[in-house]
Amino acid sequence: MRDSYDLVIIGGGVIGASALWNIKAQGFKGNVALFERGDALAEETSAKSAGAFRNLWGSRINLDMCNYSIRFLETFEKDFSIPIGFHKHGYLFTFYEKRWNEIKAYKPNLDAAGVRSELLSPEEIEKRVPGLKAGVSHMDPDIVEFAGFEPITGGLFGPDCGSFDPSAAAKGYVERTEREYSSSVEVHLRTEVKRIEFDNNKVKGIELSNGRRIGAGMLVVAAGPWSMQLLAASGLRDDENLPVEPLKRQLFITNLPDVPGYEHIPLTIIDRGIYFKYETGNLQIGRADPEQKPGFDQSPSLAYYKDEVAPYMQERIPAAAHCNVKNMWAGLYSMTLPDHNGILGQHPSYPGLYLANGWSGHGAMVAPAAGVALAELITQGSYKTVDARPLRFERFAEQDLVHEEIVI
Ligand SMILES: Cc1cc2nc3c(=O)[nH]c(=O)nc-3n(C[C@H](O)[C@H](O)[C@H](O)COP(=O)(O)OP(=O)(O)OC[C@H]3O[C@@H](n4cnc5c(N)ncnc54)[C@H](O)[C@@H]3O)c2cc1C
Numbered sequence: 001m002r003d004s005y006d007l008v009i010i011g012g013g014v015i016g017a018s019a020l021w022n023i024k025a026q027g028f029k030g031n032v033a034l035f036e037r038g039d040a041l042a043e044e045t046s047a048k049s050a051g052a053f054r055n056l057w058g059s060r061i062n063l064d065m066c067n068y069s070i071r072f073l074e075t076f077e078k079d080f081s082i083p084i085g086f087h088k089h090g091y092l093f094t095f096y097e098k099r100w101n102e103i104k105a106y107k108p109n110l111d112a113a114g115v116r117s118e119l120l121s122p123e124e125i126e127k128r129v130p131g132l133k134a135g136v137s138h139m140d141p142d143i144v145e146f147a148g149f150e151p152i153t154g155g156l157f158g159p160d161c162g163s164f165d166p167s168a169a170a171k172g173y174v175e176r177t178e179r180e181y182s183s184s185v186e187v188h189l190r191t192e193v194k195r196i197e198f199d200n201n202k203v204k205g206i207e208l209s210n211g212r213r214i215g216a217g218m219l220v221v222a223a224g225p226w227s228m229q230l231l232a233a234s235g236l237r238d239d240e241n242l243p244v245e246p247l248k249r250q251l252f253i254t255n256l257p258d259v260p261g262y263e264h265i266p267l268t269i270i271d272r273g274i275y276f277k278y279e280t281g282n283l284q285i286g287r288a289d290p291e292q293k294p295g296f297d298q299s300p301s302l303a304y305y306k307d308e309v310a311p312y313m314q315e316r317i318p319a320a321a322h323c324n325v326k327n328m329w330a331g332l333y334s335m336t337l338p339d340h341n342g343i344l345g346q347h348p349s350y351p352g353l354y355l356a357n358g359w360s361g362h363g364a365m366v367a368p369a370a371g372v373a374l375a376e377l378i379t380q381g382s383y384k385t386v387d388a389r390p391l392r393f394e395r396f397a398e399q400d401l402v403h404e405e406i407v408i
Pocket residue numbers: 010011012013014015016035036037038041042043044045046047048049050051052053166191192193194222223224225226227230249250251330331332333334356357359360361362363364365366
């Protein structure tokens with residue numbers, strides 16, 4: 001380990017890994033070190049992710065970030081010599097009548113952006129997801145009223161959406177960077193950064209948890225949901241810190257419903273934001289808990305599945321009545337409170353401090369674009385590939401938030 005580096009990256013998840021590769025690939029000549037406190041790369045949020053990607057978005061910034069990222073991920077296995085399970089299985093949002101009428105208005109935007117999408121009728125949805133019943137006549141009327149079920153009126157389907165393994169991609173990024181830039185790149189595992197040090201607000205270096213001090217000319221904070229703690233420990237005031245909270249999100253692995261054809265379903269989002277996709281002979285099911293309190297708890301709850309997911313899912317898909325949990329886990333969203341979108345770029349009050357945080361539920365799918373954008377900002381002073389200015393930290397003070405309508 002050196003006494004100082006030209007650039008330090010804190011966090012070895014998919015965002016830090018993408019930043020590392022892109023910064024070197026863009027021609028940054030200086031020494032770069034990535035510090036990850038875990039025993040291995042990308043074992044936190046990036047490993048807990050559903051890894052889904054989509055290009056169905058309402059906002060320009062999310063469309064641009066995801067279009068770039070999906071194209072990049074398409075050839076990742078070949079380019080980085082590592083399997084990442086990239087698979088375009090499609091993505092299907094289903095809607096009740098009121099929301100359906102609003103969502104249909106986004107179709108021309110998607111067409112104009114070159115995004116392939118289809119508006120599906122209830123019958124077409126039933127064909128794509130075996131056993132799903134779009135109406136409510138098969139349900140007990142008391143349950144319909146109690147749970148607020150309505151008939152599904154339409155669906156938005158994206159054939160170019162799918163999923164991949166973000167932690168495998170993180171390893172691919174880092175291993176290739178180490179292979180190609182071995183003389184100017186170091187990756188230190190089991191190395192926790194305790195705080196960032198500044199000199200008159202300019203980045204000066206870091207202090208590790210073992211007490212060692214290391215100089216740094218520039219610094220990228222990619223510490224996922226722990227970034228806010230790190231910045232607070234480094235002396236940033238609340239109004240200078242990220243408006244981001246850690247929020248538990250859970251995924252459940254169950255057996256498949258009792259109908260054939262689940263190998264070919266798209267990732268499907270139904271009532272109450274329940275989403276599911278095929279996962280090597282099983283079903284992966286998730287639902288964001290609207291009652292979840294912020295915090296670092298990562299314990300999964302079977303009761304949550306039994307009370308808040310399964311009963312609603314089996315009303316919509318009676319064949320899912322015997323989908324029993326085989327495995328489950330929880331991870332943390334870094335939830336950007338004002339608008340649920342990422343924060344990227346240099347901190348306006350701390351020269352040399354670059355932020356790549358707050359990705360909420362879509363940090364895996366934008367990681368390739370986030371890395372390339374950050375690298376361009378650092379090496380060339382402005383964005384070239386994707387104009388990521390809408391994600392700047394200053395947007396909160398300016399009240400210029402990202403408005404995204406196509407959300408789970
Ligand atoms: C259940 C769940 C499902 C999700 N599904 C999707 C999805 O389908 N699609 C999608 O795009 N996104 C999804 N996400 C979100 C996505 O996984 C994250 O946005 C993304 O992985 C964030 O990557 P990251 O590198 O910022 O964070 P992380 O992967 O958490 O990496 C941060 C790293 O920083 C390290 N670190 C922290 N503090 C320090 C320190 N002080 N010193 C050194 N190292 C430190 C941590 O150990 C960690 O490895 C999901 C998230 C969850 C929890």
